[in-house]
Amino acid sequence: MAHHQSSPIDHPEIQSAxxxxxxxxxxxxxxxxxxxxxITLGGGLSQSSTLTWIGILALIAVVGQLYLLFKLDLSKTMIWHTVSAVLTIPLVFISIVVTMWMFQYLEMRVMVGGS
Amino acid sequence: MSTDLSRVADPGSIKLYTTEPDHHDPITLRSIGFWLYMMSDIMIFAGLFAAHGVYGDAYGTSKITAAQVIDPISALFPTLFLFSSVLFFGLAGVALKNNDRKEVLRWMTAAFVVGLVFVLQEIWEFVKLAQEGAVPQASAFLSDFWTIVWAHGLHVIVGLIWMAVVLIQVLRDGFTEAVVGRFLNLRIFWFFQAVVWVFVYTFVYLMGVS
Known part of the structure; x- marks a missing residue:
């Protein structure tokens, strides 16, 4: 990768379009x-398997978009974008899953909320 | 090959690291810097989706349920508008690669118009909800629903303002280093709105009626 571009358009992130x-x-x-x-409106599946399937499809869509739109790969241009994205995944996972688990457990223990 | 061997033979010539700071070009630095901002922006949505996991069916005394306010089929239209806008902005990026200013302006305008349609459609949908009494203060679920959809909507509005600014700059200044750097960061920002929408559509719209 040349450090001094002759034109900003020659930048590898522009050329990757x-x-x-x-x-x-x-x-x-x-x-x-x-x-x-x-799948959701068809109603053929139970609620938990519907959620599992639409979750899997959403994951495929997002991974596909991350690769196809952002070109996240291990090339010299994109390696640090990819690494920071991969390191963000556990943070997102912990925030969502642990929060939900904590509140569900709390509700169970204090018996409020009903539903 | 022979030069490599001679270098290895002299350990004094082996350089493991440089003592001078690496001079990256400004576009690369701005891209990685803005990307790191985007990673922290994602954490805002992680917090909102965590809240959604907790309040997704917390209707309280309100009689309005998720199934009454959510229609996944009509929500396919904003999906189509937003994904189209992202595609058009991508094509503006291809035109930039080819150094074609006219095409860049054309595709950016298309992306802007379709993005605007997305926002107007969402405003129209939520005005209808408010008229039916499905206001944010009615229940924890509705607060959560309004907040998630409009946190994303606000991102799209900011993206549209930014797009209008970059459009004018491309028109006025052409492809200078500053303008190209801004275009690249806007592309990251705009593409991310499609990624976030996949989660909004799946875990708010579809999950709400499953």
Whole structure:
């Protein structure tokens, strides 16, 4: 990677733009959301398996978008974007899952809230 | 090959690290800096989704349930608008790669218009909800629903203002280093709105009616 670009447009992050990948991200995202919608409204599955399946589809959509839109990979240009994104995942997971677990347990122990 | 061997033969010439600071170009530095901001921005949504996990069915004394305020089929339209806007902005990025100012302006305008449609559609939807009494103060679920959707909506509004500014700068200054750097950061910001929407649509809209 040259450190002194002759033109800002030669920057590798500008040069990585790709019509095929952006169109793929669009099609993938939209198709998966429509499939999730059909699974949810179809009503053929139990609530827990519906949630599992739409969760899996959302995960595929997001991983697909992260790769196709942001080009997160191990190249010299993108390695630190990728590393910081990977390190953010456990923080997001801990925030959501532990908070939900804590409140559910709290509700169970103090017997308030009803539902 | 022979030069490599001679270097290895002389341990004094091996350099393990540089003593001078590395001079990265400003665009790379701004991109990684803004990316790190985006990672902390994601934590705002993590907090909101955690709250949603807790208050998702906390209706209290309100008679309004999630299934009454959420219609996943009509919510496919904002999904289509936002994903299209992201695609158009991506195509503006492809035009920038090809150094085609006219195409950049055309696709950015398209991305802006479709993004605006997304926001207006969302405003219209929530005005209807408010008229039906589904206001944020009615229940914990509704507070949570309004907050998540509008935390995302506010991001999109900020993105649109930013897009209008960069559009004017591309028109006025062309592809200078400063403008290209801003374009790249806006692209990161705008693409992220589609990623966050996948979670909003799945865990707020679809989960609400499952």
């Amino acid at each position: 790709s019509t095929l990948q952006y169109v793929s991200a669009f099609v993938l995202g939209l198709a998966l959301m429509i499939v999730s919608c059909i």
